Amino acid sequence: MSSRIYRVNCRPAFVAVLTALAALTLAAPALAADPRIPITAEPVELQAPVYCQDFDVRIVLVDFNQYIIRSTTAPDGTVTLRIAGRARATVTRLDTGESVSFNISGPGTLTINPDGSFSGDLAGPNLLWTARANLANFPNVPTVSYTTGHVTFGVDSSGQTISYNLAGGARQTDVCAVLAS
Numbered sequence: 001m002s003s004r005i006y007r008v009n010c011r012p013a014f015v016a017v018l019t020a021l022a023a024l025t026l027a028a029p030a031l032a033a034d035p036r037i038p039i040t041a042e043p044v045e046l047q048a049p050v051y052c053q054d055f056d057v058r059i060v061l062v063d064f065n066q067y068i069i070r071s072t073t074a075p076d077g078t079v080t081l082r083i084a085g086r087a088r089a090t091v092t093r094l095d096t097g098e099s100v101s102f103n104i105s106g107p108g109t110l111t112i113n114p115d116g117s118f119s120g121d122l123a124g125p126n127l128l129w130t131a132r133a134n135l136a137n138f139p140n141v142p143t144v145s146y147t148t149g150h151v152t153f154g155v156d157s158s159g160q161t162i163s164y165n166l167a168g169g170a171r172q173t174d175v176c177a178v179l180a181s
């Protein structure tokens with residue numbers, strides 16, 4: 001039995017926690033009969049004022065049981081990952097200890113291009129984050145955002161968000177604002 005470890009490193013930009021793209025570590029399934037690839041993720045600390053204006057936060061993934069259920073690589077090296085499973089995230093304000101938890105089970109599809117640009121097509125509940133500087137063309141998008149419903153986004157190879165769309169009844173919550181109140 002062979003095992004593979006995948007590492008996907010994208011510039012600081014919109015990141016779906018369900019994939020932990022900033023430092024995604026993937027391990028091959030333990031059983032050859034199971035085609036799913038489990039995803040593991042480490043806690044992430046986001047510093048003020050880059051993310052939340054006045055305080056640092058830590059994101060910890062709890063009850064994390066996410067898998068790549070389909071992975072394809074195009075001839076040009078573009079990787080497409082279909083991700084599903086169960087996950088919850090707790091976002092904690094580090095100066096006060098106040099926290100809020102979210103179901104972030106997705107599912108979603110991520111496309112990672114050879115030049116480092118990437119895009120997401122996500123459904124259900126997700127937690128996304130990016131530095132304010134990466135949202136130059138999207139001032140109304142929260143830097144730490146809990147979304148429900150269908151959301152799509154694109155990020156160029158420099159980390160700039162180049163597209164962001166909440167479709168239909170999709171909604172977003174500014175997590176920094178929730179923790180600030």
